[in-house]
Amino acid sequence: MLTIAALVALAAAGRFSISEGVPAAWAPLPLAVMIPVFGAMSATGEALSLRWLPQAIPSLVGPVLFIAWYPQLLTGASQVPRRTLIGLVVMSALTAIHFVLGWDFGLQCDGRSYVVAVACANVAAIAACWGFVIYARRRPSFEATLLAHAFVSLWLAWIAFPWLGELP
Numbered sequence: 001m002l003t004i005a006a007l008v009a010l011a012a013a014g015r016f017s018i019s020e021g022v023p024a025a026w027a028p029l030p031l032a033v034m035i036p037v038f039g040a041m042s043a044t045g046e047a048l049s050l051r052w053l054p055q056a057i058p059s060l061v062g063p064v065l066f067i068a069w070y071p072q073l074l075t076g077a078s079q080v081p082r083r084t085l086i087g088l089v090v091m092s093a094l095t096a097i098h099f100v101l102g103w104d105f106g107l108q109c110d111g112r113s114y115v116v117a118v119a120c121a122n123v124a125a126i127a128a129c130w131g132f133v134i135y136a137r138r139r140p141s142f143e144a145t146l147l148a149h150a151f152v153s154l155w156l157a158w159i160a161f162p163w164l165g166e167l168p
Contacts, residue, residue: 003074007063033057
């Protein structure tokens with residue numbers, strides 16, 4: 001039941017992440033969602049029968065990331081795999097690089113309040129991800145491991161790598 005609740009929350013976060021249609025602090029058009037959305041839009045073109053696809057993709061990103069990263073959670077796994085630590089190190093570093101490289105362009109196109117808000121949200125989310133992952137490593141249990149992986153997936157599907165700059 002906890003796993004289903006996590007999957008539903010991840011689906012909602014992905015949908016919410018693009019709910020404004022333009023970058024907003026609470027819906028910053030994250031990279032993990034926007035790449036498949038743009039791909040679907042490009043692939044479906046003007047096909048009226050497939051217009052639902054780009055709308056459905058945001059709700060799928062979080063659950064797919066969650067299950068693809070650690071499918072054993074579906075069977076009650078209680079250990080945080082080493083790859084989660086490595087992945088979180090890489091994502092944390094790439095987030096810092098993303099903001100360093102996109103800061104000026106984001107200020108220019110989106111404004112100071114947006115850029116500062118999404119930067120602060122990402123710092124807080126990364127700190128929470130690390131806290132949950134470290135806790136789950138130190139006190140292995142299904143619940144702690146599920147929460148750690150769900151929160152990392154939530155971060156990626158909701159606010160990680162926010163849109164900084166002009167929309168195409």
